[in-house]
Amino acid sequence: MTGKKEKKEKSVSQFYKIEGDALKRTKRECPRCGKGVFMAEHKDRLTCGKCGFTEFHKTK
Numbered sequence: 001m002t003g004k005k006e007k008k009e010k011s012v013s014q015f016y017k018i019e020g021d022a023l024k025r026t027k028r029e030c031p032r033c034g035k036g037v038f039m040a041e042h043k044d045r046l047t048c049g050k051c052g053f054t055e056f057h058k059t060k
């Protein structure tokens with residue numbers, strides 16, 4: 001029984017791990033300004049300080 005429960009929790013934590021990693025990789029370059037211009041991270045969005053482009057994080 002314990003083994004079954006562990007397996008289930010493990011798969012859930014793996015899902016969150018992937019999601020967390022994706023959220024961490026938010027250092028994105030501005031699609032308007034191009035390479036070298038990174039977007040500033042905010043709680044729920046990314047903004048470009050150069051052109052003002054804003055991209056919201058995809059949340060369910």
Ligand SMILES: [Zn+2]
Nearest residue numbers: 030033048051
């Ligand atoms: Zn920009």
